[in-house]
Amino acid sequence: MTDLSTPGEALDQDGRSTLRVDAERNRDRILFAARSLFATEGLGVSMAAVAREAGVGKATLSRRFATRAELIDAVFADRMEAYADAVTDALADPDPWHGFCGFIHAVCAMQASDRGFADVLTMAFPAADVLEARRDEAYEGFLEVVARAHGTGQLREDFTSEDLVILLMANAGVIAATGDAAPGTWRRLVGHMLRSFAADRAEVPPLPDAPERAPLYRAMVHFSGSGEHAALPRAPHPSRS
Known part of the structure; x- marks a missing residue:
C-alpha cells in the first residue's frame, strides 16, 4: 500500500493524514464560530474575532478562507x-x-x-x-x-x-x-x-x-x-x- 503522507506525517485508521484531519477540524471550528458570531452580531464581526472564537490563529483562518466573501459563502x-x-x-x-x-x-x-x-x-x-x-x-x-x-x-x-x-x-x-x-x-x-x-x-x-x-x-x-x-x-x- 502506498504511503500518501508527507515525511513525518502520520496516518489515522482510515488512511487520512493527521494534518488533513486537523485541517478539517479547524475548518469546522471556524465555520461554527463564524456562524455563531454572525447570527448574534451580524456580518460586522471581524475576521480576527472569528479566529479568536474558533481558537485558531489568523494564518490558519486565512489558509481555510482567504477572504471574508469565501467565509460568508461557506457559512450561509x-x-x-x-x-x-x-x-x-x-x-x-x-x-x-x-x-x-x-x-x-x-x-x-x-x-x-x-x-x-x-x-x-x-x-x-x-x-x-x-x-x-x-x-x-x-x-x-x-x-x-x-x-x-x-x-x-x-x-x-x-x-x-x-x-x-x-x-x-x-x-x-x-x-x-x-x-x-x-x-x-x-x-x-x-x-x-x-x-x-x-x-x-x-x-x-x-x-x-x-x-x-x-x-x-x-x-x-x-x-x-x-x-x-x-x-x-x-x-x-x-x-x-
Missing part, C-alpha cells in the same frame, strides 16, 4: 438553500396569494433567527459566487411567485420585487433594534406590510399583537446606547378624547 450556503426552498414551497402552494404570504413570513422569520442572514439578504457579495448564484435563482422564482399572486387579483398591482428588498431591509433594522428585548416585534411589522400589499379582494392574515411597552422601551434604550434619548410617547388617558 445552507441558509440560502432554505431561502430557495421557501420559493419552491410558495410556487407549490395551490393558492398563489397564500403562497406569497407564506414566503414573506418564512423569509422574515429566517432573518429573525439569524442576524447574519438578515444582512446577507440585503447586501451584495459579488465575490461569493455560490451564494450569489443561488440567490439569483431564488429571485427568479420569486418573480414567478409575484406574477401568480398578481394573477389572482389579491396582490396589489403596484407591488414590485423591489418592495421585497425594502421589506427585508426594514425587517433587518427592526430585528437589530429590538434584539433580545422584544424579539417578536418583527412579526408585527410583517403583518402590517402584508396588509399593505393586499388588494381589496384579498384575505389578509390576522395582525400579530403589538409588542408590550416595557420590552419595546428596553429595546429602544439598548438601541440608543443609553436611556437619555429613548422615550415612548405617552398613551392617551382613558378619560380623555
Whole structure:
C-alpha cells in the first residue's frame, strides 16, 4: 500500500493524514464560530474575532478562507438553500396569494433567527459566487411567485420585487433594534406590510399583537446606547378624547 503522507506525517485508521484531519477540524471550528458570531452580531464581526472564537490563529483562518466573501459563502450556503426552498414551497402552494404570504413570513422569520442572514439578504457579495448564484435563482422564482399572486387579483398591482428588498431591509433594522428585548416585534411589522400589499379582494392574515411597552422601551434604550434619548410617547388617558 502506498504511503500518501508527507515525511513525518502520520496516518489515522482510515488512511487520512493527521494534518488533513486537523485541517478539517479547524475548518469546522471556524465555520461554527463564524456562524455563531454572525447570527448574534451580524456580518460586522471581524475576521480576527472569528479566529479568536474558533481558537485558531489568523494564518490558519486565512489558509481555510482567504477572504471574508469565501467565509460568508461557506457559512450561509445552507441558509440560502432554505431561502430557495421557501420559493419552491410558495410556487407549490395551490393558492398563489397564500403562497406569497407564506414566503414573506418564512423569509422574515429566517432573518429573525439569524442576524447574519438578515444582512446577507440585503447586501451584495459579488465575490461569493455560490451564494450569489443561488440567490439569483431564488429571485427568479420569486418573480414567478409575484406574477401568480398578481394573477389572482389579491396582490396589489403596484407591488414590485423591489418592495421585497425594502421589506427585508426594514425587517433587518427592526430585528437589530429590538434584539433580545422584544424579539417578536418583527412579526408585527410583517403583518402590517402584508396588509399593505393586499388588494381589496384579498384575505389578509390576522395582525400579530403589538409588542408590550416595557420590552419595546428596553429595546429602544439598548438601541440608543443609553436611556437619555429613548422615550415612548405617552398613551392617551382613558378619560380623555
